[in-house]
Ligand code: CP
């Protein structure tokens with residue numbers, strides 16, 4: 001993965017199909033214990049403006065297991081929350097750190113960090129995208145079905161950051177992807193067009209409002225919260241609008257009989273997914289959460305030139 005050394009990952013569109021396949025193969029081998037990349041002396045900074053359990057812990061453990069260290073740059077106790085410009089922060093942090101993972105609101109802020117930093121900048125979730133999540137999701141699909149090409153994944157719910165990265169990730173990996181949302185909550189048309197351009201004619205990229213049609217024949221059903229971080233005020237109003245997109249026993253029965261269910265977590269039980277489905281035999285959400293660590297280990301090792 002020499003080609004990824006020193007690069008940023010702000011969106012999966014930053015990667016080629018071949019690079020995604022190589023990263024997933026690396027993650028697969030890392031999980032199997034077949035390879036042991038080392039990152040001794042390397043320091044990963046975490047600059048998170050939003051809450052996180054999985055991303056924060058999986059990145060921290062990933063770098064530690066490879067011999068590196070993590071530094072938590074809590075925005076509330078650094079100068080960033082007192083208005084120090086991103087351009088200045090990025091240049092200063094580049095003099096201390098080897099790689100920086102940022103969770104923030106605006107994709108433009110991430111881009112500014114990347115423009116001014118000399119070290120790799122990783123999008124650890126923005127309002128627009130969650131590329132590290134989609135890498136782990138694709139790893140989970142690959143290990144379940146033994147391949148990615150030709151599998152059909154249906155995402156139901158809000159056309160949000162997770163949906164956007166799935167659209168791009170599936171298009172790059174040759175996974176047919178259908179996104180079913182309420183009419184006013186469609187994914188960003190620019191991202192949909194990007195995914196369709198990547199997918200070409202061989203891979204399906206569909207956006208619809210029809211949840212039942214979207215799950216027909218699908219091997220993966222996927223959902224996320226109906227109101228993301230920063231949208232808490234809209235949560236109650238969204239419940240009746242999103243109800244037809246809930247992954248419940250009836251909807252799951254309409255998918256392929258061997259379908260698995262994914263959720264990036266945290267989940268709101270009996271809102272976007274029923275308790276029975278989340279805890280049921282078709283759910284792979286705990287493996288999916290574990291795979292965050294393996295996928296990000298592959299990513300860190302590649303960006304740091306350790307593989
Ligand atoms: N799925 C995910 O990103 O979880 P966290 O918000 O806990 O990091």
Ligand code: NVA
Nearest residue numbers: 160224228229264265
């Ligand atoms: N769409 C969710 C994902 C959380 C991991 C959010 O942005 O809050």
